[in-house]
Amino acid sequence: MMGTLIQDIRFGIRMLAKRPAFTAIVVLVLAVGIGANSALFSVFKTVVLSPLPFPQPKQLMFVNSTIEIPLMDGRPFTEHDDGSGEPVLVVNQAFCRQFFPQENPIGQQVRVFFCGPAFRRIVGVVGNVRARNIDLNQVEYSPMMYEPIDQTCQHSLTTMVRTHGDPTSLTHALQQAVWTLDRDLPISQIQTLTRTLNNTMAIPRFCMILLFLVAVVALGLAMMGLYGVIAYAMGERMHEIGIRMVFGAQANDILRLTLQRAFVLITVGVFTGLVIALALGRVVQDLLYQTKQADPLVFSMGVLFLVGAGLLACYIPARRAARIDPMEALRYE
Amino acid sequence: MNDTNNTLIHVQDLQKVFVTEEVETHALSGVHLDIKKGEYIAIAGPSGCGKSTLLSILGLLDSPTDGTYVLNGTHAAELSASQRARIRNREVGFVFQSFNLIGDLTVYENVELPLTYQKMPKAQRKERAHAALEKVSMAHRMKHYPAQLSGGQQQRVAVARAIVTDPSILLADEPTGNLDSANGDIVMEMLHDLHKAGATICMVTHDPRYANHAQRTVHLFDGRIIDEKEAGDTL
Ligand SMILES: Nc1ncnc2c1ncn2[C@@H]1O[C@H](COP(=O)(O)OP(=O)(O)OP(=O)(O)O)[C@@H](O)[C@H]1O
Ligand SMILES: [Mg+2]
Numbered sequence: 001m002m003g004t005l006i007q008d009i010r011f012g013i014r015m016l017a018k019r020p021a022f023t024a025i026v027v028l029v030l031a032v033g034i035g036a037n038s039a040l041f042s043v044f045k046t047v048v049l050s051p052l053p054f055p056q057p058k059q060l061m062f063v064n065s066t067i068e069i070p071l072m073d074g075r076p077f078t079e080h081d082d083g084s085g086e087p088v089l090v091v092n093q094a095f096c097r098q099f100f101p102q103e104n105p106i107g108q109q110v111r112v113f114f115c116g117p118a119f120r121r122i123v124g125v126v127g128n129v130r131a132r133n134i135d136l137n138q139v140e141y142s143p144m145m146y147e148p149i150d151q152t153c154q155h156s157l158t159t160m161v162r163t164h165g166d167p168t169s170l171t172h173a174l175q176q177a178v179w180t181l182d183r184d185l186p187i188s189q190i191q192t193l194t195r196t197l198n199n200t201m202a203i204p205r206f207c208m209i210l211l212f213l214v215a216v217v218a219l220g221l222a223m224m225g226l227y228g229v230i231a232y233a234m235g236e237r238m239h240e241i242g243i244r245m246v247f248g249a250q251a252n253d254i255l256r257l258t259l260q261r262a263f264v265l266i267t268v269g270v271f272t273g274l275v276i277a278l279a280l281g282r283v284v285q286d287l288l289y290q291t292k293q294a295d296p297l298v299f300s301m302g303v304l305f306l307v308g309a310g311l312l313a314c315y316i317p318a319r320r321a322a323r324i325d326p327m328e329a330l331r332y333e
Numbered sequence: 334m335n336d337t338n339n340t341l342i343h344v345q346d347l348q349k350v351f352v353t354e355e356v357e358t359h360a361l362s363g364v365h366l367d368i369k370k371g372e373y374i375a376i377a378g379p380s381g382c383g384k385s386t387l388l389s390i391l392g393l394l395d396s397p398t399d400g401t402y403v404l405n406g407t408h409a410a411e412l413s414a415s416q417r418a419r420i421r422n423r424e425v426g427f428v429f430q431s432f433n434l435i436g437d438l439t440v441y442e443n444v445e446l447p448l449t450y451q452k453m454p455k456a457q458r459k460e461r462a463h464a465a466l467e468k469v470s471m472a473h474r475m476k477h478y479p480a481q482l483s484g485g486q487q488q489r490v491a492v493a494r495a496i497v498t499d500p501s502i503l504l505a506d507e508p509t510g511n512l513d514s515a516n517g518d519i520v521m522e523m524l525h526d527l528h529k530a531g532a533t534i535c536m537v538t539h540d541p542r543y544a545n546h547a548q549r550t551v552h553l554f555d556g557r558i559i560d561e562k563e564a565g566d567t568l
Contacts, residue, residue: 007449011437011438011442018437239433240436243433244450245421246392247421247422247427247446247450247494248419248421249418250415251414251415325395326394330394330433
């Protein structure tokens with residue numbers, strides 16, 4: 001049994017070697033298929049498997065608050081950092097890397113050009129977060145400075161409130177809370193974090209959906225191509241199948257032989273296609289957020305799916321070939 | 334029919350009708366034929382008289398529309414497709430006019446092919462295939478591909494493939510049809526030797542010269558046997 005398998009595989013490879021043009025077409029079709037597949041699974045993974053494309057979604061902050069941002073060095077703001085205290089700053093790691101690559105930033109005095117005191121002392125360093133929006137192509141974090149609320153002279157302020165239960169039910173209470181400070185304060189917008197996130201994600205999502213559709217179409221074409229190529233190959237092998245039947249091949253033998261050949265073809269095609277797809281893949285992957293080039297999970301999903309789909313595409317003509325009448329098969333030339 | 338033990342093939346009132354696009358072709362209309370074990374029989378007749386059709390029915394490649402066919406005591410009509418394949422594999426050896434070797438297989442692999450469908454162990458397959466190739470003097474070309482051989486050589490390989498399973502009957506459909514007379518003679522000589530060694534052979538041929546090799550010649554015309562001749566060339 002194992003012997004025949006090896007012999008069949010050897011035979012399959014020999015057959016491919018003798019038909020370079022045919023093999024090239026198959027490999028190309030499979031390459032397109034793999035490309036489409038990995039794009040598809042990249043999107044799948046990004047959208048479905050990791051709901052938010054962030055390593056630690058908890059660190060998402062939209063306001064100048066350090067509550068959830070991990071403190072890396074120094075100290076956080078305290079209640080003493082008020083209007084009468086020394087003007088202080090907390091900066092992020094990107095800031096340190098850019099402005100204090102060698103020195104310890106804690107205790108350094110920096111001159112700032114926004115309103116309020118010009119010189120401020122750095123008292124703490126916090127981790128990087130995506131503060132303003134989720135630019136899916138943004139790999140680098142930008143330098144950030146945080147100032148205490150009592151030392152700011154910004155004209156507008158965003159305040160984040162952590163709630164239990166439905167945040168929208170608190171809208172009224174929040175308005176009241178602000179207005180107890182000052183009745184004349186205008187409140188421009190009250191929005192849930194989910195909503196804000198969705199807004200920032202809208203365009204990338206759209207890109208992904210578009211890419212998804214393109215990938216589905218490409219995959220469909222690849223499958224059709226594979227089916228066509230296999231069906232064609234099967235037609236070419238009909239005479240041979242007839243000869244094998246004359247000399248005693250059972251329907252199962254023919255089915256096994258054809259599927260094994262298809263498997264060899266698909267395997268060779270997939271591995272060659274993989275190389276091409278890796279090269280082409282860069283283009284596709286650039287469009288996607290945090291899908292590393294050649295993400296092994298994504299690629300193996302794509303390959304497995306394609307092998308399965310390919311074998312399925314072969315199964316139909318293979319079954320037909322296995323059931324053909326030997327006389328009819330022999331008449332093929 | 335008296336000596337049933339010695340009868341390999343029994344055909345009675347065999348009919349074969351091909352229906353294509355509402356045209357009915359009566360390829361065989363009432364053929365009676367018995368072939369004894371060890372017999373060498375030739376089937377002759379003009380083109381289109383049904384020789385190949387008869388041979389493919391005898392070889393279980395095709396089924397008759399009507400009539401009885403008994404091969405080695407087994408009624409062909411009662412066989413499933415899988416049983417037919419098994420009998421083709423073990424009991425029947427085919428030689429075609431157009432050789433019908435598989436181009437992607439070497440000479441050795443072509444000859445070995447029927448044995449692989451018997452799930453025979455490799456060592457035994459090798460031994461049998463070698464012996465068959467020796468018999469047709471083609472052992473030295475074992476690693477060649479069919480395309481690298483002359484027509485005569487290809488047909489010799491095809492004969493080796495047909496006899497490698499040691500079948501009950503060898504069916505040859507114009508085995509010399511694509512060969513020049515020198516190569517044709519070699520192949521006929523081989524069949525003759527096989528017969529002498531005990532093989533049962535049923536051969537279709539146009540050539541009256543080759544028909545004389547057989548012990549008996551059956552003349553087909555329009556799907557019927559019109560004449561049977563004993564050659565007197567008995568062992
Ligand atoms: N598959 C088929 N479909 C329809 N008609 C067929 C088929 N096979 C054979 N025939 C017809 O049956 C008749 C007998 O054909 P067959 O091939 O048996 O002739 P033959 O005696 O072998 O001829 P030749 O000497 O030319 O090989 C012919 O009229 C042929 O057209
Ligand atoms: Mg014929």
